[in-house]
Structure formats: C-alpha cells, structure tokens
Amino acid sequence: MRPSRPGIDKECRGLRRARACAGILALAATLTGLAGPSRGAEAEPFRLCADPTNLPFSSDDPSQPGLYVEIGQALAQALGQPITYDWYKSYFGKRTVRVTLLGKQCDAMIGLPLSDDFMGPAVIFSRKLGTEGYALVANTNQVIGGIGDLKGKRVAVQFATTPQNLLAERDDIEKVTVLSPDEGMKALDQGKVDVAFIWGPVAGWLNKTTYGGRYRIQTTEGEGLSWDTAVGFAKTSKDLRDRVNAALPQLERTIAELSVKYGLPGDRAIRFTGASAVTRQASDEPAAEKNDGPAQSLHGTVGTGPGVVKVANAAPPEAKADSATARPETVSSGKEIFNGTCAHCHGPDAVQSERRIDLRLLNHRYGDDMRTKFWTTVQEGRPAKGMPAWKDVYTDDQFESIYAFLLTVQSQSND
Ligand code: HEC
Structure with a gap:
C-alpha cells in the first residue's frame, strides 16, 4: 500500500x-x-473497476481473479503502471458505469459492449477485445446448427433475454424459463431440458468447473444474441485509451490463453435469425458483464422498484402531462422508475428490439388513445400476457412521471 x-x-x-x-x-x-x-x-496506478463477484469475468479473490481482472493486470504491466481496483457490484450495467467510470472512481472497465449506443459519447472504447453472446448448450452428441434443430425439443431459455424472445412464437419448441445460466445448466443436467439457450461465458465456465466439460457449447450470433466487447473509458481519458490500444496487440496471445483458462466458448458462432428475430437496430442493449447475462443484469435493484411506499394520490389521472409541459424532473424521475422496474422487460431507456413490448411505439400504435391505454395497462396489467399490474406499487404521480418519460422516447417513424 x-x-x-x-x-x-x-x-x-x-x-x-x-x-x-x-x-x-x-x-x-x-x-x-x-x-x-x-x-x-x-507511476500513476491503472485503476480498474470490476465486480467482486462475477466469475468468470472478475472476482476479488486473488486466487481466482477472473478473465477481465487478469487482462487488466496484463494491461497494467504492459503500460508500466501498478494496478489498483475499485470493486463495485454491478447489478445494473449503465448505472454501474455512471457511478464508477464516469464518476472517476476508476480509469477503465474491461468487457463493456462495444457500441456507441451503450452510453453515448460519455464512454469511449479501446479496439475490440472479444465477442460474447448467448450459446446453445447440449449433450456432445447433439449438433445444433440453427433454430430448426430445436424443433420438438425442450429448451431452457433465460427470462427476459433475446433467446426467450426469439423462441416465444415457436409452438413446436417447448420452452422452460430459467432465471440464470446456472439454473439452465442444472435443468440440462437433471434431464429436464434437452438444450439450454443461455449466456455463453457463464455456461462455458460452469461446464468447465462444475460439469467436467460434458456439454457442447455452440455460440450464436445475431442481433441481441452477441456483441463485441472492449475496454471502456470516460471520454476524458483519450490518452489512456490510445496507450491501451497500442498495448493490446501484444497481449492477444495472453488474452486467448486466459479465455481458455476461464472456459469461454471459443467455437465459431452460428448465425441465428429466427421467425421473430430482432429486426430493429442494435437495441437489445447488452448491459455489460453481470454473470447472469446481459438482460439479467438489468434487473431492477435500483431502489425504485416494487416496495416503494405508496404516498397520497396527489395528481388525478386527468392531470395531463405531455412532453411539452412535463417538467424535466418529472421526466427524469419517470425514467428512473422505468429503468429500475420496467426496463428488464421493456429494455433500458425503453429501447427494445421486440416490437410487441417496444413502448416507443405506443403513440404510433394508439395515437389519441395512447394515454388511456397506458393508464389501464399499467394499472391492471395484462397478467395472462406477462405484464404485471402496478397499481398497488406506484402512485398516480409516479405513473404520470413514467408516462412523461415515455412521451420523450416515442418513435417518430411510421414503420
Ligand atoms: C415481467 C415483465 C414486464 C415488466 C416488469 C413490465 N412489463 Fe409492461 N408489458 C410486458 C408485456 C409482456 C407486455 C405485452 C402484453 C401484451 O402482449 O399484450 C407489456 C405491455 C405493456 C404496455 C402496453 C403496450 C402496448 O403496446 O399495448 C405498457 C404501457 C407497459 N407494458 C408498461 C409497463 C410499465 C410502465 C412497466 C413498469 C412499471 C412495465 N410495463 C413493466 C411485460 C412487462
């Protein structure tokens, strides 16, 4: 020290x-x-932000630091700087980045999704580090080369992920919803499913550490199924970014070896475009690096979720909030509730590639009835269709603020 x-x-x-x-x-x-x-x-330290409990990616246990931490160590060495860590449990991808990296608690985060959409210009990236995605896990004797091969099979899918969306409309595939890759692997191992369509890096890690490598892992690619990763920096750290970019090529071998060490699938990905495959722009925003997989990491632990104390019914529903009159605080508090509670189904900031639950299309879909539709749907829910009722959770004021936020993200196009 x-x-x-x-x-x-x-x-x-x-x-x-x-x-x-x-x-x-x-x-x-x-x-x-x-x-x-x-x-x-x-020399100034190279300050790395990482999640202390996110194997195979990162851990604060020095005997098993994880892929990203070991890449960080190799990078620091190449840069001639000592490494220090800022441990932060990343329950919520973007929020984590905001607090740690943009809050200047650290200089770099490894494994962020390489996408300008991720956090806008606030975050800049190194060159590409690798690719991560969902994978099909099955017994070694089963070869799965596409969605057609899943026909008639029982398939474990992670809740609220692209694989779940992809298979949703296939009547000829029996879906079993699981909440984590861990649960998916267990279902496979107990013979409850034939295939698990889950977050690849964790499947690989578990296959290696828990299941003796007995499963075959087929990585998939496609929109919302896979994305490139990189080292992320705050936009003020261009110098560091350039130095990291200069150092990365010489670390290629080390990184490949580390990927094998941590069981990351190294196979060639198969392209997956199913019936309801994602058609909109790259919007299934990977939230970066919680080991349950990107969508899982969006689970709302942000403090505004269910359990909020209901306060007085101040504003009657008629108190119209339209984008022209809504105060910025209203919009931002609505956005916060949305990202804390609604985002894990409807997408962070309402960016969602599946049309059925894309709330940016509300206006396009309902026009003048938008407000009424919103109001009845959030109050009563559509339980049979997977949309919970929220009337006991939020106040009218809070619904108004969510609505005010949604008004700001309505799609302008007419497609
Ligand atoms: C567990 C997943 C889930 C959560 C959490 C969730 N929703 Fe939904 N929501 C759905 C699904 C699924 C539908 C589509 C139901 C259907 O097909 O009719 C839906 C539909 C809607 C619709 C109607 C969309 C339309 O075009 O008709 C609105 C509005 C909506 N949700 C708002 C919200 C808000 C606001 C929140 C947060 C307070 C929220 N939802 C949280 C799953 C969810």
Missing part, C-alpha cells in the same frame, strides 16, 4: 485533473506534515 490521505484523496480522485484539488492536496500535505519526498517518480 502506498501512503495515502484517505479522506482528501478520496474526494480528489474524482477531480484528479482539477487544479483546485491539487491545491487542496498540497495544502493538506503541508498541514499534516506529509509533504515528504516527491511521489512524482511513482
């Missing part, structure tokens, strides 16, 4: 480049008599 002045250092980490902070640090050093020999000779 290097000497540190916890309180101030902590605050100044966020302001590393701000002159004010340097001033405070110098002052503090003088005041506390810590102004010893200059630390200038010491």
Whole structure:
C-alpha cells in the first residue's frame, strides 16, 4: 500500500485533473506534515473497476481473479503502471458505469459492449477485445446448427433475454424459463431440458468447473444474441485509451490463453435469425458483464422498484402531462422508475428490439388513445400476457412521471 490521505484523496480522485484539488492536496500535505519526498517518480496506478463477484469475468479473490481482472493486470504491466481496483457490484450495467467510470472512481472497465449506443459519447472504447453472446448448450452428441434443430425439443431459455424472445412464437419448441445460466445448466443436467439457450461465458465456465466439460457449447450470433466487447473509458481519458490500444496487440496471445483458462466458448458462432428475430437496430442493449447475462443484469435493484411506499394520490389521472409541459424532473424521475422496474422487460431507456413490448411505439400504435391505454395497462396489467399490474406499487404521480418519460422516447417513424 502506498501512503495515502484517505479522506482528501478520496474526494480528489474524482477531480484528479482539477487544479483546485491539487491545491487542496498540497495544502493538506503541508498541514499534516506529509509533504515528504516527491511521489512524482511513482507511476500513476491503472485503476480498474470490476465486480467482486462475477466469475468468470472478475472476482476479488486473488486466487481466482477472473478473465477481465487478469487482462487488466496484463494491461497494467504492459503500460508500466501498478494496478489498483475499485470493486463495485454491478447489478445494473449503465448505472454501474455512471457511478464508477464516469464518476472517476476508476480509469477503465474491461468487457463493456462495444457500441456507441451503450452510453453515448460519455464512454469511449479501446479496439475490440472479444465477442460474447448467448450459446446453445447440449449433450456432445447433439449438433445444433440453427433454430430448426430445436424443433420438438425442450429448451431452457433465460427470462427476459433475446433467446426467450426469439423462441416465444415457436409452438413446436417447448420452452422452460430459467432465471440464470446456472439454473439452465442444472435443468440440462437433471434431464429436464434437452438444450439450454443461455449466456455463453457463464455456461462455458460452469461446464468447465462444475460439469467436467460434458456439454457442447455452440455460440450464436445475431442481433441481441452477441456483441463485441472492449475496454471502456470516460471520454476524458483519450490518452489512456490510445496507450491501451497500442498495448493490446501484444497481449492477444495472453488474452486467448486466459479465455481458455476461464472456459469461454471459443467455437465459431452460428448465425441465428429466427421467425421473430430482432429486426430493429442494435437495441437489445447488452448491459455489460453481470454473470447472469446481459438482460439479467438489468434487473431492477435500483431502489425504485416494487416496495416503494405508496404516498397520497396527489395528481388525478386527468392531470395531463405531455412532453411539452412535463417538467424535466418529472421526466427524469419517470425514467428512473422505468429503468429500475420496467426496463428488464421493456429494455433500458425503453429501447427494445421486440416490437410487441417496444413502448416507443405506443403513440404510433394508439395515437389519441395512447394515454388511456397506458393508464389501464399499467394499472391492471395484462397478467395472462406477462405484464404485471402496478397499481398497488406506484402512485398516480409516479405513473404520470413514467408516462412523461415515455412521451420523450416515442418513435417518430411510421414503420
Ligand atoms: C415481467 C415483465 C414486464 C415488466 C416488469 C413490465 N412489463 Fe409492461 N408489458 C410486458 C408485456 C409482456 C407486455 C405485452 C402484453 C401484451 O402482449 O399484450 C407489456 C405491455 C405493456 C404496455 C402496453 C403496450 C402496448 O403496446 O399495448 C405498457 C404501457 C407497459 N407494458 C408498461 C409497463 C410499465 C410502465 C412497466 C413498469 C412499471 C412495465 N410495463 C413493466 C411485460 C412487462
């Protein structure tokens, strides 16, 4: 451990480049008599943000650090910088990135989805690191080369994921919904399903560590099924990004070896375009790196979920909020509720590739009836179709704010 002045250092980490902070640090050093020999000779640490409990990707257990942490260590070494970690349980992809990387708690996050859509211009990326996606897991004697081969089979699909959407309309495939890759592997192992269509990296890891490699893992690719990953940085870290880009080519072999070590599927992906395959733009936004898979990581643990205390019914439903009059705070609180509770089915920020549950199409679909449709659907739900009723969970005010948010994301096109 290097000497540190916890309180101030902590605050100044966020302001590393701000002159004010340097001033405070110098002052503090003088005041506390810590102004010893200059630390200038010491290289700045390469601060990596990672989830402490996300194997095969990352772990705070030094005996089994995980793929991303080991890549981080190799990168730091190539950059000639010591590595430090900022551990943060990433329950919610974008939120994690906002708090840690954009909050300047760290310099880099490994394994973010390489997509401009991910967080907009706030996050910049290194060159491509790898590809991750959903995989078909089955006994080694079963060869599955496409969606047709699933016919007549019992298939485990992860709840609220692209595979579930993809197979939803296939009557000739028996679906068994599971909540995690772990559960999918168990169902397979217990003979409850013939195939598990689950998050590949974790399937590979479990196959290696728990199931003695007895299953064959076929990676899939297609919209919402796979995406490229990279190292992500805040947009202010262009220098670091360039240095990382320069270092990555020489680490190619190390990265390949580490991928094998952590059981990541290294097969050639098969392209999967099913009946209801995703047609809109790359919008099944991977949320980055929770081991349950991208969509799972969107599960709302963000504090505004069910369980919110219901307060007075202040605003009657007639109190119209349209995008022209809604206050920005209303929209942003609606967005927060939405991303905390609704996003794991309807997509983060309502970006959803499956039309049936794409709430950006509400206006296109209902026109003048949009408000009424919204209101009755969120109040009563459509339980038979998988849409819960929310009237005991949120206040009218909260529904208004969700509505105000949805108004801001309505599709302009007429397709
Ligand atoms: C467990 C998954 C799930 C959650 C969570 C969820 N929904 Fe839904 N929602 C659905 C499904 C599935 C449908 C489509 C039902 C159908 O096919 O008619 C739907 C439909 C809707 C519709 C009607 C869409 C249309 O075009 O008719 C609205 C509005 C809606 N949801 C709003 C919300 C809001 C707001 C939240 C959060 C408070 C939410 N939903 C949370 C699954 C969910």
